[in-house]
Amino acid sequence: MIAVFAGPSLPPAERRAGEGMRFLPPVAQGDVARLLQRRPRPAAIAILDGFFEGEPAVLHKEILWALAEGVPVLGAASMGALRAAELHGHGMIGVGEIFAAYRDGVLVDDDEVAVLHGPAEAGYPPASEAMVNIRATLEVACRRGILDAAGRDALIEIGRRIFYKERSWRRLLAAAAEAGVEAAPLEALAAWLPEGRIDRKREDARALLAVLRDPPSLPAPAWHFEWTGIFARIAGTGGEVEEAPSEEEAAILDELRLDPDLYERLRPRALLARPEAGGGAPDAATRARARARLLERLDLPDRRARERWMAANGLDAAGFEALVEREARLEGLP
Structure with a gap:
């Protein structure tokens, strides 16, 4: 199995399991380390998209751990291009023009690939332009x-x-x-x-998927992976050491993260179920503000543009209203 962390760089219709690939949500800190602790391990790991603001970003060290263990790690398009440019000297494989631009110093700023995106149940559609x-x-x-x-x-x-x-x-x-x-x-x-x-970004994501049809093998690393106590704790918990989940909670999270469909359905619901998310339905004024923000952010000035965007992202009218509802509920979060 090849694990592919994907989000806004690749449309949901192109994130379908097949050819030995399993698509996971955008990568966050601890996700690569968790994959390495499962048996069997993935034959390769590919990173397209990753969280970086609301959640800690994937650590360079967990990628190095994968490489040290002989698991190829490839990157392109977004977070994957950034990490590949930073770690290509250690064996991470970069694919595409964005990776090459970062590797060669043509691009420097991380925000060149950053986008605002929609929720997991909508397939992380991009809501701004990279x-x-x-x-x-x-x-x-x-x-x-x-x-x-x-x-x-x-x-x-x-x-x-x-x-x-x-x-x-x-x-x-x-x-x-x-x-x-x-x-x-x-x-x-x-x-x-x-x-x-x-x-x-989409072009480079597709290029990486083409490479994955025949993933390259890795030579033995010419460097030593230094295992530290701090990294062991982070790798074991997936993030916050001080507020680590119980063994039972950690096991549930591990299973959920490796079942992308179930994880994508439950994660945003869990976030909105937090006490600070509020329990009541948004009022009309809040929904109107949310709708206006969403339409402006998605660059949808009229009905025809909205219908084109919905069709491109596999949404019907009810799905779009769900995005408005979520946007309205998120307004009250700190």
């Missing part, structure tokens, strides 16, 4: 004569200054107009985007 996708799209637009080089560079700089959770093409084009970028090329770009937008 800067790496914006760069790739603007480069193609420049080659096709929609923008000149100066316009491309101006838009890239403006995009870099937008907080990653708020990045969208609509926000970028509005900011560019406010900054005095010429209107004609902005209008041409807006008209071209529906068919011309490049999703570099």
Whole structure:
């Protein structure tokens, strides 16, 4: 079995078990270590997406542990590209253009691949635009004569200054107009985007899946893995040492994390079931604010755009209303 940690970089329809692959939610601290403690171990581990803000990010050391144990670890697209660029000298295998850009120092900032995304039960759909996708799209637009080089560079700089959770093409084009970028090329770009937008993260994710059909073997590492007491405690609990779960709770969590369908259904429900999440249904005003935020974040200015997005992400009207409900309930969380 090959374990693949995937989220917004790969649409749910492409995260289907097959060819010896098992798709898991985005990786978090302790997830790779838990895989290594199960028998049989995975034949390889692939990282596309990972948590980094609401949960501790996957540790470099747990990846090194996998490599030291002879388990290939591959990365691409998002968190996987970052970790592969940082650990390729130790044997982690990077795939795709995003990895290469980080490895070669063309990209430096972590937020180039960061996106806001929807909940697990919706398949972690991206709710903002990754800067790496914006760069790739603007480069193609420049080659096709929609923008000149100066316009491309101006838009890239403006995009870099937008907080990653708020990045969208609509926000970028509005900011560019406010900054005095010429209107004609902005209008041409807006008209071209529906068919011309490049999703570099998705392309790199697909490239990694192609490599996994015949995963490479690893030479014996030329370095020594240093086992420490602190890492042993983290690897054993998956994160917070001071508030570690009981043995029974840890066993349940281990099983849930390795059953992606069940885990994805239960995790957000557990978060919203916490006392601070509140028990009552959101009122009309809260739902209206939540709907407006969601539509703006997803760049859905009208019904046609909303229906296209829903179709692309496998949602019907009820599913979209569930996203609004969740957004409204999350408003009250600290």
